[in-house]
Amino acid sequence: xxxxxxxxxxxxxxxxxxxxxxxxxxxxxxxxxxxxxxxxxxxxxxxxxxxxxxxxxxxxxxxxxxxxxxxxxxxxxxxxxxxxxxxxxxxxxxxxxxxxxxxxxxxxxxxxxxxxxxxxxxxxxxxxxxxxxxxxxxxxxxxxxxxxxxxxxxxxxxxxxxxxxxxxxxxxxxxxxxxxxxxxxxxxxxxxxxxxxxxxxxxxxxxxxxxxxxxxxxxxxxxxxxxxxxxxxxxxxxxxxxxxxxxxxxxxxxxxxxxxxxxxxxxxxxxx
Amino acid sequence: xxxxxxxxxxxxxxxxxxxxxxxxxxxxxxxxxxxxxxxxxxxxxxxxxxxxxxxxxxxxxxxxxxxxxxxxxxxxxxxxxxxxxxxxxxxxxxxxxxxxxxxxxxxxxxxxxxxxxxxxxxxxxxxxxxxxxxxxxxxxxxxxxxxxxxxxxxxxxxxxxxxxxxxxxxxxxxxxxxxxxxxxxxxxxxxxxxxxxxxxxxxxxxxxxxxxxxxxxxxxxxxxxxxxxxxxxxxxxxxxxxxxxxxxxxxxxxxxxxxxxxxxxxxxxxxxxxxx
Numbered sequence: 001x002x003x004x005x006x007x008x009x010x011x012x013x014x015x016x017x018x019x020x021x022x023x024x025x026x027x028x029x030x031x032x033x034x035x036x037x038x039x040x041x042x043x044x045x046x047x048x049x050x051x052x053x054x055x056x057x058x059x060x061x062x063x064x065x066x067x068x069x070x071x072x073x074x075x076x077x078x079x080x081x082x083x084x085x086x087x088x089x090x091x092x093x094x095x096x097x098x099x100x101x102x103x104x105x106x107x108x109x110x111x112x113x114x115x116x117x118x119x120x121x122x123x124x125x126x127x128x129x130x131x132x133x134x135x136x137x138x139x140x141x142x143x144x145x146x147x148x149x150x151x152x153x154x155x156x157x158x159x160x161x162x163x164x165x166x167x168x169x170x171x172x173x174x175x176x177x178x179x180x181x182x183x184x185x186x187x188x189x190x191x192x193x194x195x196x197x198x199x200x201x202x203x204x205x206x207x208x209x210x211x212x213x214x215x216x217x218x219x220x221x222x223x224x225x226x227x228x229x230x231x232x233x234x235x236x237x238x239x240x241x242x243x244x245x246x247x248x249x250x251x252x253x254x255x256x257x258x259x260x261x262x263x264x265x266x267x268x269x270x271x272x
Numbered sequence: 273x274x275x276x277x278x279x280x281x282x283x284x285x286x287x288x289x290x291x292x293x294x295x296x297x298x299x300x301x302x303x304x305x306x307x308x309x310x311x312x313x314x315x316x317x318x319x320x321x322x323x324x325x326x327x328x329x330x331x332x333x334x335x336x337x338x339x340x341x342x343x344x345x346x347x348x349x350x351x352x353x354x355x356x357x358x359x360x361x362x363x364x365x366x367x368x369x370x371x372x373x374x375x376x377x378x379x380x381x382x383x384x385x386x387x388x389x390x391x392x393x394x395x396x397x398x399x400x401x402x403x404x405x406x407x408x409x410x411x412x413x414x415x416x417x418x419x420x421x422x423x424x425x426x427x428x429x430x431x432x433x434x435x436x437x438x439x440x441x442x443x444x445x446x447x448x449x450x451x452x453x454x455x456x457x458x459x460x461x462x463x464x465x466x467x468x469x470x471x472x473x474x475x476x477x478x479x480x481x482x483x484x485x486x487x488x489x490x491x492x493x494x495x496x497x498x499x500x501x502x503x504x505x506x507x508x509x510x511x512x513x514x515x516x517x518x519x520x521x522x523x524x525x526x527x528x529x530x531x532x533x534x535x536x537x538x539x540x541x542x543x544x545x546x547x548x
Contacts, residue, residue, distance in 0.1 A: 171369060171371065183381070261383065263424050264383075
């Protein structure tokens with residue numbers, strides 16, 4: 001144990017103890033319980049394999065198609081990351097401009113809200129017309145679906161500065177640039193990360209949608225073809241791989257958040 | 273060190289005041305805000321005041337009487353609607369930056385350590401923080417915060433946080449301090465301690481202090497003069513001299529003279545219907 005804990009047998013089972021191997025223990029335990037229940041469910045109700053395959057059959061299917069899964073995971077990951085990064089690169093500066101300049105706000109905000117209200121997935125067919133059956137369509141859907149939460153949360157973060165702080169900075173003769181860089185931007189990070197985390201999950205949704213409608217590669221494509229072949233075991237396997245990928249992505253953003261804003265309420269150890 | 277508070281506010285240009293301290297002339301200053309429906313709200317009626325170098329002046333009044341507005345006008349954070357503020361004889365246009373400001377909210381930055389919060393002055397003014405680090409550490413130590421330099425604000429109590437805010441205001445040894453209910457959010461015991469500490473600091477450096485408060489006894493304990501404001505629209509009702517001698521300690525609060533001045537201020541508020 002990293003922290004001194006009461007010297008008690010199985011003390012690490014207490015919900016309060018921490019450390020990576022404690023976390024790993026609980027994660028493994030919950031995974032085993034889920035798998036056990038799954039196996040039990042299939043055995044007791046005698047589900048046919050094409051409706052609910054047994055966990056072992058899923059593992060078999062994954063092993064059998066391992067190379068295909070890896071190759072297509074790569075395609076999906078690239079689409080997710082590209083769409084996400086593009087969204088960050090565009091959304092953050094636009095949010096900054098909107099907050100800094102009332103003119104830009106009046107100019108950009110109404111069309112932004114109008115586009116926001118369109119269900120992004122409904123635009124996918126349009127992207128097929130524009131970009132065809134390739135990675136561009138996937139990236140576009142992922143980009144569009146990530147864009148708004150990042151813009152909105154960045155704006156909220158930048159706006160939520162304490163007005164007293166601005167007064168204080170003015171009394172110190174601070175230039176607007178210094179107020180922005182030293183006060184507004186760091187203060188906006190917690191809210192920005194809220195948007196970045198939501199968007200990380202949405203990026204996967206976007207890329208998958210792109211793959212469903214217009215692609216011959218990626219995990220979404222595999223899911224569709226497995227479904228066509230009634231290969232339910234493979235379907236489950238790909239779903240698991242997909243959620244593992246999405247989880248890794250989410251936790252990577254969360255790690256970045258921990259590194260960048262260790263000072264925030266949400267990151268303090270006693271707040272957990 | 274200067275004599276105990278001379279109230280002569282003549283701009284003694286040749287004479288060097290003890291330490292650096294500013295003289296403030298408030299000349300017919302008033303402020304009218306325009307509300308959302310375009311109606312005019314008078315926050316402060318034309319006000320005349322002269323505040324001498326090194327004088328400790330408190331402004332007392334009910335909520336919304338324009339105390340904070342007056343402070344912002346003097347500091348140039350707000351534009352006057354009428355009248356003029358002069359600091360050391362020069363008219364204030366735009367933020368006056370040769371001062372330290374302390375607000376009721378400590379306004380510490382969560383993402384900076386205690387030391388870096390004090391050094392915010394440097395980052396805002398474009399000065400080299402390195403050059404002022406020793407002074408920052410010295411100030412923190414003088415308010416009993418040595419060992420806390422690398423802590424984050426959330427690890428500190430309310431009183432400690434307000435001390436850090438005070439150190440931040442004092443970092444560049446400004447000739448004047450603007451304090452807008454700085455102890456308003458503290459518990460009674462911490463508040464008394466902060467008052468004692470502030471007086472001690474003031475006793476040695478004799479800055480000009482403009483101190484806004486709701487507390488009559490706090491104003492009497494700290495000040496040379498108390499400006500009693502009327503309810504909105506704010507106006508100076510009376511200026512009361514506090515002849516309690518210096519230096520003061522907490523025992524002065526038990527004296528008959530102290531009680532008499534507190535009584536006088538309270539009677540004024542009763543006459544205005546602020547207290548029933």
